Amino acid sequence: MDKSLAIQTNDIRVKQKRKSASFMDEIRKNSLLYLMMLPGIAVIFIFAYLPMGGIVIAFQDFNPAKGITGSEFVGLKNFRFFIESKDTLHVIFNTLLLNVLFIGFGTIVSVAIAIMFSEINGKGFKKLNQTLVTLPNFLSWTVVALFVVPLLSTESGMVNKLLGTLGIEPIPFFSEPEYWPFILVMLKIWHGAGFGSIIYLATIAGINPDIYESASIDGASRWDKIRFITLPLLKTTVILLLLLALGGIFYGDFGMIYAIVGRNVSLYPTTDVIDTYVFRALFDLGDISMAAAVGFFQSVVGFILVVTVNQITRKLSPDSALF
Structure with missing residues (x-):
């Protein structure tokens, strides 16, 4: 023994x-x-x-x-203060709405850009366009705000001048909150979709060319190859990136919103998110504890969401799960 x-x-x-x-x-x-x-x-x-x-x-x-x-x-006093605040549901709703729009439309546009680049044959033309669509990602939101604010100006903004030529009354964008979910989504896509397409483009580049050649021999059109080969093989990458994005769904893009919207109270109904709310609590009230409590709340909820959705994904499509 x-x-x-x-x-x-x-x-x-x-x-x-x-x-x-x-x-x-x-x-x-x-x-x-x-x-x-x-x-x-x-x-x-x-x-x-x-x-x-x-x-x-x-x-x-x-x-x-x-x-x-x-x-x-x-x-749990700091957590109760945040949960019982009259603004809590409002800022949570705005955060979730904007992030769902950012993630959803951002993914669609990134995939579309990646597919377009994969279909371009000219190397020089492809590189030029890749540079142009990824360049905005390297601009800070402060720099972006320098031309977005004048662009949307009521009196001298290019957008309102264009509307004037079409016989449409000028829109006071900085006092009308209903336009801002659309404006922020457009800016987010312009800023990050090109850079986000790199991962999808790398996935497409890894697809065996023989599959496309076989499809061409069988008479498949370019659209058929995209629909029945490229998109299905991109599914795993899309799901993985969506799972990772879910972890930050309770975090608003503070840099973008604060740089462009700032402290414009008129736009709070659609642009005030958890992070801007915490910023005001921290710098106006000096409440460090409440800011820390909200940050912890965001992390825990994000973690629970990722784990839950990952479990569902593992049952439906095991290859697409994170763990």
């Missing part, structure tokens, strides 16, 4: 040594690749994991002078 136990223990040790040796061999073999990973790992650790220590602030009446250890513990 003791002999067999000793043999089993020895086997386990040998296997562990082999695993550690193979892992070290892997690192030595691909040392440059692992070295390239270090900046990304450092950024994630510093900006994603280290701040988790501040979660405790969400359960305190935080006082910067006293610090985390000296501030009073108040339990």
Whole structure:
């Protein structure tokens, strides 16, 4: 009995040594690749994991002078304050509505751009257009606001001048909130859809060309190949990216909204999201604890959504699930 136990223990040790040796061999073999990973790992650790220590602030009446250890513990008071606020349902609805529009239309346009580029034969023309559609992603929202605000001006804006030539009365965009979901969606697509198409384009590039050749021999048109080959093979990538996007569905695009809309109270009915609400609570009231509580709430709800939708996806399409 003791002999067999000793043999089993020895086997386990040998296997562990082999695993550690193979892992070290892997690192030595691909040392440059692992070295390239270090900046990304450092950024994630510093900006994603280290701040988790501040979660405790969400359960305190935080006082910067006293610090985390000296501030009073108040339990769920900060969460109750946010949930019971008269603006809560309004900002949650706006956040969800805008994000659903951003994700939905952004995905459709990104896929369409990727398919269009895959169908273009001229390399020079393709590269030029790829550059043009991805360039906006590298502009900050502050820069974008510098030309969007004058563009939508009531008196001198290009949009209202164009409407005037068509015999339509000028629209005071910055005092009419109903237009802004459409405006923000258009800006979001213009800013990010081109860059978002890169992943889909890479997926299309990985499709075996023999499949398209076989379809051509069978008499399939270009549209048939897109419909019955390209789109079905893009399904897994689309679902994976949608799952990842769901994790941030409770986060409004603060940079875009604050840069373009700012503190225009007239537009709050359709543009006030959770993040802008928290910004006002933090800088107008100085309520750090409530801001931390809302941030924690957003993270937890996003995590639950990703896990739930992933479980449903795994049952319907196992290859498309994240885990």
